[in-house]
Amino acid sequence: MTLSIDSSATLWSPEPRSGKPLLVLLHGYGADERDLFGLIPHLPDGIAVAAVAAPLTPPWPMPGRSWYAIDSLNGRSTEGITLAAESLLRWLEEAAGDAASVALLGFSQGAAVSLQALRLAPEKFGSVVALSGYAAPGDLPNDELLTETRPPVFWGRGSNDDVIPAHLIEHTAQWLPTHSELSGRVYPGLTHSISEQELTDVHVFLTRWRDAAASA
Numbered sequence: 001m002t003l004s005i006d007s008s009a010t011l012w013s014p015e016p017r018s019g020k021p022l023l024v025l026l027h028g029y030g031a032d033e034r035d036l037f038g039l040i041p042h043l044p045d046g047i048a049v050a051a052v053a054a055p056l057t058p059p060w061p062m063p064g065r066s067w068y069a070i071d072s073l074n075g076r077s078t079e080g081i082t083l084a085a086e087s088l089l090r091w092l093e094e095a096a097g098d099a100a101s102v103a104l105l106g107f108s109q110g111a112a113v114s115l116q117a118l119r120l121a122p123e124k125f126g127s128v129v130a131l132s133g134y135a136a137p138g139d140l141p142n143d144e145l146l147t148e149t150r151p152p153v154f155w156g157r158g159s160n161d162d163v164i165p166a167h168l169i170e171h172t173a174q175w176l177p178t179h180s181e182l183s184g185r186v187y188p189g190l191t192h193s194i195s196e197q198e199l200t201d202v203h204v205f206l207t208r209w210r211d212a213a214a215s216a
Contacts, residue, residue: 089121100216111133156198
């Protein structure tokens with residue numbers, strides 16, 4: 001089975017993007033490509049931004065799109081996350097163009113897919129921002145490489161987020177420090193959402209990625 005991202009649904013920042021670092025936004029379950037596009041004013045300047053539409057449609061009456069099926073709060077298939085990440089990598093083959101570097105910013109499902117894409121093809125990404133998400137359980141062939149290269153990852157989540165199961169949070173808290181250069185923060189009182197303080201922290205993190213791409 002393969003999944004396909006509809007390139008015609010991708011939203012792009014309006015400025016010329018040739019040669020700039022590219023940040024790809026991956027929305028959460030039941031949202032669509034417009035959901036995170038509104039974050040652009042909170043992002044560093046001098047980068048190109050693309051917001052992609054996930055390849056699946058959730059069961060009726062849930063609106064929007066999804067990266068993988070969720071049958072219940074605990075019904076998250078690692079195989080489904082991998083299929084979604086592979087679809088993102090295929091989309092990037094054409095979309096990335098001559099980007100100076102590529103980073104991913106995902107929320108919830110989008111965060112899980114972002115981290116899985118990093119694990120599948122670590123050479124393709126300069127940084128990953130994972131908000132209110134998790135690293136999928138299980139081993140992948142490049143995991144050992146990540147322990148050596150330690151790519152920059154920002155993992156932010158709310159202390160009151162009850163959407164992501166506790167065992168997945170615990171797994172991610174153990175996995176990320178050994179497979180990345182981790183910038184992590186738990187925001188007191190925050191639920192399954194994004195706060196102003198988190199956006200400030202993301203801006204700082206992505207500015208470092210942009211500057212590193214410019215000096216490479």
